[in-house]
Amino acid sequence: MKQLQEDIRSGNFSHVYLLYGEEGDLRQQFRDRLCDAIVPKEDAINRTVYDEDRFRVEELIDQAETLPFFAERRLILVNRSGLFQMQSDELADYLEAVPDYLYLVFSEEKVDKKRRTYKAAVKAGRAVEFSQQDEKTLAIWIARMLGDAGLRIRQSDMLYFLQMAGSDMGTLRRETDKLIHYCAGRETVERADIDAVVTVRTEDRVFEMIRAVTEKRRERALALYADLMALRVQPEAVLVLMQREYLRLLNLISAQKSGRTPREMASALSMHPYAVQKTLPVARRYSEEQLEAVLALLAQGEQDFKQGRISSKVLVESLLALLSEGPRE
Numbered sequence: 001m002k003q004l005q006e007d008i009r010s011g012n013f014s015h016v017y018l019l020y021g022e023e024g025d026l027r028q029q030f031r032d033r034l035c036d037a038i039v040p041k042e043d044a045i046n047r048t049v050y051d052e053d054r055f056r057v058e059e060l061i062d063q064a065e066t067l068p069f070f071a072e073r074r075l076i077l078v079n080r081s082g083l084f085q086m087q088s089d090e091l092a093d094y095l096e097a098v099p100d101y102l103y104l105v106f107s108e109e110k111v112d113k114k115r116r117t118y119k120a121a122v123k124a125g126r127a128v129e130f131s132q133q134d135e136k137t138l139a140i141w142i143a144r145m146l147g148d149a150g151l152r153i154r155q156s157d158m159l160y161f162l163q164m165a166g167s168d169m170g171t172l173r174r175e176t177d178k179l180i181h182y183c184a185g186r187e188t189v190e191r192a193d194i195d196a197v198v199t200v201r202t203e204d205r206v207f208e209m210i211r212a213v214t215e216k217r218r219e220r221a222l223a224l225y226a227d228l229m230a231l232r233v234q235p236e237a238v239l240v241l242m243q244r245e246y247l248r249l250l251n252l253i254s255a256q257k258s259g260r261t262p263r264e265m266a267s268a269l270s271m272h273p274y275a276v277q278k279t280l281p282v283a284r285r286y287s288e289e290q291l292e293a294v295l296a297l298l299a300q301g302e303q304d305f306k307q308g309r310i311s312s313k314v315l316v317e318s319l320l321a322l323l324s325e326g327p328r329e
Helices: 002-010 024-038 057-064 089-095 116-124 135-148 155-165 169-182 191-197 202-214 218-230 235-257 262-268 273-283 288-306 312-323
Strands: 016-020 047-050 074-079 102-108 126-129
Touching (some): 002 024, 002 126, 024 074, 024 102, 057 074, 057 089, 116 126, 135 155, 202 218, 202 273, 202 312, 235 262, 235 312, 288 312
Parallel strands (some): 047 074
């Protein structure tokens, strides 16, 4: 990423850029900065954009062979083509002999590094991965946005904000903007401000519901379920999320049993370190056998629902009541 920043700063560009990774907001920011640096937005005639719903390699190559119009460069941006997860000899061949006037920028969520297209892009230019950012990086980024607006935030409240809003940078940017507007005219962001404006994700509500279940707080679990219903989340969707969360608990317990550190668990299970930190205390209330039994119960409930033996709403309510009788602290 540092080399990409240097390319943008210096104006010395490679002819092919493959930007990829799960951190879509950051990838998009660099994509836009790079494209604007290569060919300004105002020069629309020398900029072509292809999106996943209207992309053909043949058309790309035809466009690429068109000389720039009263300019030194032609830019082609390709978004979410999926071509770097499949075999495309035609594109790979072309990437090996890109014309001097042409600059190709690909923005992809996923790539297969074994594919010839990926290897050709690396050989012809730069492949830059935008992975999920760590706690320190996110905290610095948010603090900078708040600081630009004249706001401060305590470290404990920053952690709380990240736990509430998640680790996706697009979501964090939107939630930070909301905080900035809400706290206009003040100097410090308080926890009450975060509670007032941050949108809690459905997954977080389901996790809090499961936490209440493990603490034998049945009324709290049912109240959280009622909140989900008020938000028009379908009971069957809640059931799927419950299965996902309990499976995550089982995976964490298994990973801990194997001696992995929390950071190693996060990497192995594709979880953010925050999620591991938040989830481990709940997972530790169970044994592997208990979690396997819960997952079997959820699977049986799903089967009963699909075969019409019980409604999804009654099923989830019954499961919450039953599971609330489970492990104590």
